[in-house]
Structure formats: structure tokens, C-alpha cells
Amino acid sequence: MSVSTSSSRTLKIGLVGFGPFGQFLAKTMIKQGHILQATSRSDHSQLCHHLGISFFREEREFIEADNDVILICTSILSLSQVLNNLPLHFLKRPTLIAEVLSVKEHPRNVLLQVVPEEMDLLCTHPMFGPESGKNGWQDLTFVYDKVRIRDEATCSSFLHIFQSEGCKMLEMSCEEHDKIAARSQFLTHTIGRTLSEMEIESTSMNTKGFETLVQLKENSVRDSFDLFSGLFIYNRFAKQELQNLELALEKVKQKLLQKMEEQSSIESKP
Numbered sequence: 001m002s003v004s005t006s007s008s009r010t011l012k013i014g015l016v017g018f019g020p021f022g023q024f025l026a027k028t029m030i031k032q033g034h035i036l037q038a039t040s041r042s043d044h045s046q047l048c049h050h051l052g053i054s055f056f057r058e059e060r061e062f063i064e065a066d067n068d069v070i071l072i073c074t075s076i077l078s079l080s081q082v083l084n085n086l087p088l089h090f091l092k093r094p095t096l097i098a099e100v101l102s103v104k105e106h107p108r109n110v111l112l113q114v115v116p117e118e119m120d121l122l123c124t125h126p127m128f129g130p131e132s133g134k135n136g137w138q139d140l141t142f143v144y145d146k147v148r149i150r151d152e153a154t155c156s157s158f159l160h161i162f163q164s165e166g167c168k169m170l171e172m173s174c175e176e177h178d179k180i181a182a183r184s185q186f187l188t189h190t191i192g193r194t195l196s197e198m199e200i201e202s203t204s205m206n207t208k209g210f211e212t213l214v215q216l217k218e219n220s221v222r223d224s225f226d227l228f229s230g231l232f233i234y235n236r237f238a239k240q241e242l243q244n245l246e247l248a249l250e251k252v253k254q255k256l257l258q259k260m261e262e263q264s265s266i267e268s269k270p
């Protein structure tokens with residue numbers, strides 16, 4: 001299987017889902033010398049061939065290809081369907097099943113249901129993507145929850161991929177992640193998508209603040225709508241944050257209207 005060093009070893013990693021984020025992760029893993037294999041709904045065999053990755057159209061062949069780690073990189077919305085179609089009972093030996101979805105309680109629950117008991121489970125969320133991580137991963141946050149780990153060596157070799165790139169490693173429960181992410185990442189995406197609905201564009205007289213908004217809009221629409229809606233549908237804390245945002249906007253509006261009334265009464269005094 002693997003070449004050993006003191007703290008980490010070369011891993012054979014099987015990616016399930018070779019979309020934008022799977023491809024982004026694969027490039028760094030290959031650079032580090034790991035051996036990659038992939039399977040996905042669409043045919044990515046040409047790109048995989050170009051990157052030196054074995055691409056499997058047959059899920060059973062992929063599962064039997066002796067991976068140390070199977071890394072789930074599929075969309076949040078398709079997770080249940082993808083996992084239910086993956087013949088995990090054909091795994092030949094204990095394997096680390098890890099995932100990178102941007103919500104955490106949902107994949108943890110699904111994995112606990114469908115993954116055979118002898119397989120280890122690691123839930124993770126790299127808090128960056130192809131845009132924010134395009135110049136390297138130094139100081140970017142990597143959240144993880146060791147849901148069911150017995151083979152510490154494989155798990156720490158996998159975590160080392162991110163640690164060695166300079167990521168800030170943050171261990172927390174899936175529940176805590178979702179609470180914080182609803183109030184940070186989901187809020188960010190929602191405001192970005194709202195600005196996109198308003199069709200804001202760069203002007204000839206941008207303030208720095210407005211430039212930040214235009215950037216936020218552009219970054220938000222670069223991610224798929226499946227990803228954004230997954231943040232809402234599969235994070236039980238997100239609905240409350242959407243309500244908080246609506247209430248906050250209404251409060252700001254009321255404050256402005258109240259001030260306008262006060263101002264007009266001042267101006268109408270003789």
C-alpha cells in the first residue's frame with residue numbers, strides 16, 4: 001500500500017465525485033505524491049488521464065481497487081443517492097471513508113447508516129475552494145470530526161495532507177460546525193446571491209466597500225446552485241439564519257423610515 005515516513009505515508013485515495021472541488025483537491029494530493037483514483041457521475045476520464053489519475057466508470061471496480069481512503073466529494077444534494085449506489089460491502093479491507101461536504105451533520109448521519117461498521121469515518125470541511133485556495137492553502141481553515149477512527153495512522157496521514165500545506169486544523173463536532181457555518185458561510189453565500197439577484201456591477205466610482213460586495217457576488221455565483229441550496233436544505237440551523245437576515249433587513253428599513261419621519265417633522269417646523 002504505502003511508503004512510510006515518521007508522521008505520514010503515501011496514500012492511495014479514491015475520489016467519489018470529480019467536480020470542481022474534487023479536481024481542486026486532487027491537484028495538491030498528486031503534487032504531494034499520493035496515488036489517486038476517481039469515479040463520478042459524468043465521464044472525467046480524459047482529464048483524469050491528463051492528471052495521472054485512474055478513472056473508473058464501474059463503481060464496483062473502483063471499490064475493489066484497494067484504496068486506503070475513499071474521499072466523498074460529491075454534491076450535498078446527491079450524497080444519499082451516491083452513497084446508496086456505492087457497493088461499499090465489496091471493500092476488501094478496513095478503509096477510511098472521509099468526506100468534504102460543506103455541511104456536516106447530514107453526511108455524518110448518512111455515513112453512519114450506510115458504511116459497514118469495520119470502516120473508519122472522518123467528516124471534514126476544508127473552509128476554502130478553488131478561488132480562495134488558488135495561491136496555496138497556508139492559513140486556510142480545515143475543520144474535521146473523527147466520527148469513528150480506529151486506524152489512527154491512516155487518519156493522521158490523511159489529515160497531514162492539509163496540515164503540511166499550512167492549513168489551520170480545527171477539530172470540532174459536526175453539530176458545532178453546522179451552527180457556526182449557518183451564521184457565517186451560509187450567510188455569506190445568501191448575501192452574495194442576493195446581490196447577484198440585484199445585478200450589482202462594478203461602477204466608475206467604486207468605494208472599497210462596494211468593491212468587496214462585487215467580489216462577494218462574483219465568488220458566490222461561481223459555486224454551483226446545488227452547493228448553495230445544499231447549505232440551506234441540509235443544515236438545520238440555516239433556516240433560522242435566513243429568518244434572522246430578513247428580520248434584520250426589516251429592522252434597518254424601519255429605522256430608516258422612522259428617521260425620515262423625524263427629519264421631515266424637523267424640516268416642516270416653522
Ligand SMILES: NC(=O)c1ccc[n+]([C@@H]2O[C@H](COP(=O)([O-])OP(=O)(O)OC[C@H]3O[C@@H](n4cnc5c(N)ncnc54)[C@H](OP(=O)(O)O)[C@@H]3O)[C@@H](O)[C@H]2O)c1
Pocket residue numbers: 016017018019020021022040041042043073074075076078081082100101102103125126127128129130223224226227
Ligand atoms: N467548491 C468549494 O469551494 C467547496 C469547498 C469545500 C467543500 N465543498 C464541497 O465539495 C463538494 C463538491 O463541490 P463542487 O464545488 O465540486 O460542486 P457541487 O456542485 O457541490 O458538486 C459537484 C459534484 O457532485 C456530483 N454530482 C452532482 N449531482 C449528482 C448526482 N445527481 N449524482 C451523482 N453525482 C452528482 C458531480 O458529478 P459529475 O462532475 O460527475 O457530474 C460533481 O462531482 C460539495 O459537497 C461541496 O459542499 C466545496
